[in-house]
Amino acid sequence: MAPIKSIEYFRVKPRWLFVKITDSEEKFGWGEATLEGHTQAVEGALDEIIARLIGYEADDIEHIWQTIWRLGFYRGGPVFMSALSGIDIALWDLKGRRLNVPVYQLLGGKVRNKVQVYAWIGGDRPSDVEVAAKARLAQGLKCVKMNATEDMNWLDSPSVLDSCIERLKQVKALGLDAGLDFHGRLHRPMAKQLAKALEPYRPLFIEEPLLVEHPEAIKQLSQHTTIPIAFGERLYTRWDVKRFLEDASVDVLQPDIAHAGGISETKRIATLAETYDVAIAPHCPLGPIALAASMQVALSTPNFVIQEMSLGMHYNVEAGDIDLTSYLTNPKVFNIEEGYVPAPTGAGLGVEIDEEMVRRISRETEPWLPKEFYGVDGGIREW
Numbered sequence: 001m002a003p004i005k006s007i008e009y010f011r012v013k014p015r016w017l018f019v020k021i022t023d024s025e026e027k028f029g030w031g032e033a034t035l036e037g038h039t040q041a042v043e044g045a046l047d048e049i050i051a052r053l054i055g056y057e058a059d060d061i062e063h064i065w066q067t068i069w070r071l072g073f074y075r076g077g078p079v080f081m082s083a084l085s086g087i088d089i090a091l092w093d094l095k096g097r098r099l100n101v102p103v104y105q106l107l108g109g110k111v112r113n114k115v116q117v118y119a120w121i122g123g124d125r126p127s128d129v130e131v132a133a134k135a136r137l138a139q140g141l142k143c144v145k146m147n148a149t150e151d152m153n154w155l156d157s158p159s160v161l162d163s164c165i166e167r168l169k170q171v172k173a174l175g176l177d178a179g180l181d182f183h184g185r186l187h188r189p190m191a192k193q194l195a196k197a198l199e200p201y202r203p204l205f206i207e208e209p210l211l212v213e214h215p216e217a218i219k220q221l222s223q224h225t226t227i228p229i230a231f232g233e234r235l236y237t238r239w240d241v242k243r244f245l246e247d248a249s250v251d252v253l254q255p256d257i258a259h260a261g262g263i264s265e266t267k268r269i270a271t272l273a274e275t276y277d278v279a280i281a282p283h284c285p286l287g288p289i290a291l292a293a294s295m296q297v298a299l300s301t302p303n304f305v306i307q308e309m310s311l312g313m314h315y316n317v318e319a320g321d322i323d324l325t326s327y328l329t330n331p332k333v334f335n336i337e338e339g340y341v342p343a344p345t346g347a348g349l350g351v352e353i354d355e356e357m358v359r360r361i362s363r364e365t366e367p368w369l370p371k372e373f374y375g376v377d378g379g380i381r382e383w
Contacts (some may be wrong), residue, residue, distance in 0.1 A: 033086025
């Protein structure tokens with residue numbers, strides 16, 4: 001065992017926040033604390049946490065998690081939990097590297113040998129998804145996800161839903177399964193209509209059909225559609241998740257390992273979901289460290305079904321030459337084979353970070369700001 005010597009964080013393009021922990025023996029681990037659009041807030045939370053953790057035994061992951069969670073009085077929420085996630089993931093990576101085993105071995109070992117994955121087509125304003133879907137097929141993917149709609153008013157013309165049906169039909173005609181992300185953009189009057197209209201075309205799931213701050217509305221919707229309902233990227237702890245499991249309003253839970261307390265809490269959320277017969281499909285439109293950590297949980301989780309990855313995602317494309325594998329010295333670790341990524345065999349998270357590139361890019365990376373959407377009347381629309 002060795003105490004923590006240093007904790008550093010790096011803001012890197014396109015919109016990611018990496019964390020590196022080094023112990024007194026110069027062993028290290030990498031984590032990811034990305035919270036899209038709120039990088040500076042997470043950096044502030046990390047500054048506060050880092051000052052407390054120097055000297056703690058790096059092996060004592062659960063003790064460190066509980067220290068951060070319980071001894072700060074105020075807890076939870078996306079900023080705090082993303083900072084905690086970055087620390088937790090890095091500690092698991094460090095421990096795996098020190099013991100020379102993949103993290104999934106420390107979580108009980110594999111229950112599968114490969115992880116089914118999907119990636120995005122379409123962007124914030126989806127249009128020509130057919131071309132993008134064909135490109136995903138060429139990459140070896142069998143499943144994709146796309147935004148269901150553009151930004152929309154609380155009550156809009158029913159005709160604005162027609163394009164969603166057409167896009168889903170185009171993608172399904174290519175032989176792909178497709179999840180539809182409502183993105184919390186729809187409010188109850190429109191979500192009810194779209195869910196009903198989509199049923200004959202059998203999407204894999206509908207994601208965030210309503211915002212999670214409306215649990216009673218999600219429960220009602222779940223009772224009136226046969227499509228599996230998925231959400232969870234804006235739930236950050238097992239306590240946030242508990243009500244939706246008890247209400248039987250979620251079919252596919254999507255915790256984001258960079259927002260939901262890291263590997264430790266995501267694994268607990270997955271186990272809790274299993275007791276309610278709910279599947280796990282981790283949310284991850286983020287960087288390679290978050291994906292690698294998600295895969296370690298997926299490989300050791302019986303109720304896991306599919307993993308999101310950001311390969312070629314529109315946010316990455318906007319950053320120029322930066323994509324999911326850009327910071328890796330072993331980019332083949334995420335190679336897709338018939339819709340699956342094989343289990344990594346390397347120690348820790350199984351990814352090797354190009355630290356020189358991380359440090360260089362971090363010196364020129366400005367905070368990524370959320371996009372803004374407005375209706376024709378000037379009113380704010382949901383992101």
